[in-house]
Amino acid sequence: MKKWIMICMLMMVMVFSGCSNAEPQQKENKTPQTTQEKEEIQAVTSFYPIYILALNVTDGVENVKLTNLTGSQTGCLHDYQLTTDNMKTLRETDLLMINGIGMEGFLDKVIEENPSLEVLDTSEGAFLLEAKEAKGDEDDHGKYNSHIWLSIPNAVKQAENIRDAFCRLDPDNEEQYKKNTEEFANAMKELTDQMKNIDLTKKQNAAIFHQGFEYFSSDFGFDVAFRIDADEDTTPSAKEVKEAVEKAKEQNISVFFAADDIGKQFADTIAEETGAKVYILDPITSGENKKDAYEKAMQNNIRILKEALDK
Ligand SMILES: [Zn+2]
Structure with missing residues (x-):
């Protein structure tokens, strides 16, 4: 019984002490710094x-x-x-x-x-x-x-x-x-x-041209029909592009999400053949050095996801 009280008290202390101590790779016994x-x-x-x-x-x-x-x-x-x-x-x-x-x-x-x-x-x-x-x-x-x-x-x-x-x-x-x-x-x-208000009953399937957008698919609840990665070091082959075109046609994939990078060029090429629409999302890996940059970029992503999926 006493042991339980101790555990409860310990938990209370942890809750009320604000910042937790769970941090990886923390340096033990940090050498004292000079005042300067x-x-x-x-x-x-x-x-x-x-x-x-x-x-x-x-x-x-x-x-x-x-x-x-x-x-x-x-x-x-x-x-x-x-x-x-x-x-x-x-x-x-x-x-x-x-x-x-x-x-x-x-x-x-x-x-x-x-x-x-x-x-x-x-x-x-x-x-x-x-x-x-x-x-x-x-x-x-x-x-x-x-x-x-x-x-x-x-x-x-x-x-x-x-x-x-x-x-x-x-x-x-x-x-x-x-x-x-x-x-x-x-x-x-x-x-x-705001994300919760997106209605996915009509379009639940999209193709993505950036690996990061799988987190959007998970959070927003739409399915990824296929993903193509393209950047300075990664380029899909002609065969892979052809397969993607076939898949997009077969499954009626009308929504492509790409970042404004090389991936967009592949998205545009495939969209031209299949009639899909390319929507540009921000992977938030570059931008302005402003405190609200993440919030603004994400707000814009949500707006575009809503436009693409909720109609
Ligand atoms: Zn990346």
């Missing part, structure tokens, strides 16, 4: 979506210097190569925030060789879709689909993981981090409510 260093936290994100989430969490906190390692226009990091400038930035980093799920393969060696570098894997606790092979894609991208931020509940989870890391690193500003994250979560709640 402590003034500013050098926080670094691996790429654009994580940067925008971190901008939301740290908004208004003056002693955080946030840097996006790969800039705002790099896109996905599947084939990114580490630069000497990146190495220089990482040497002065107090906290490195990554997406995880294999997105930052280029950092594996750096992280392994620098055990003192504090790394936050923001995917901790996120919902993961298994990676499905697509036409044109012969690379092994790992077991799971790494574009997790495209699922709104995942973006909230990632923001919460970022919040927890900052609360530990900078407890003086805990209230601000918590308030900011709650504001972001509330904005996301409004977006998910």
